[in-house]
Amino acid sequence: MIERINPADVYELRDAGGRTYPQVIRTTGGTQVHLSGMVALDADGAVIGRGDMAVQAVTTYANIGRALAAAGATPADVVSCTVFATDLDAYREFGAPVAAEFFGDARPVSTVVEVSRLANPDYLLEVQAIAHLADQDRGGS
8 A cells, every 4th residue: 555645845746637646655664755756836836046056956856855754755765766857067067966955865766768859848857756664653644
C-alpha cells in the first residue's frame, strides 16, 4: 500500500480536469518516499524567481525539504535525484551549488538533464527525488 501526502505548505498539483495529484508518496511501512517533480512555486502556486536560476533553485530545494519533512524524511535520506533544467550552464553555475548545500555530505545518485522546456515556460528547473527511510516507524503529516 501507499500513502499519498499533499503538504499544506507546498503548492498543489492539479491536472487539466482539476484533479489533485500527490506531491509525495510514502510506501506503507515508510521505507520509500517518492517526490513529484518540484519547481519554484510558493504555497499559493505563484512562480518565484522568473528568469532567475539561483532564486528558482533555492525555492525548489526548499519545497523539496518541506515535502520530505511531510513524509518524515530529510535531505540525508534522499538516494536519487533527477534535475531537469532549461539551461545546463545556468544550473551548473547557480543551481548545483544550492543542491550541494541542500544535500551536504549526503550525496544522492543524481542525473541532470537539459530540456527545451518544462510544463510552465517560467520554470527553469524541476527536481524529482526518491528517499529511503531506514526507520520504518518515522511519521509524517
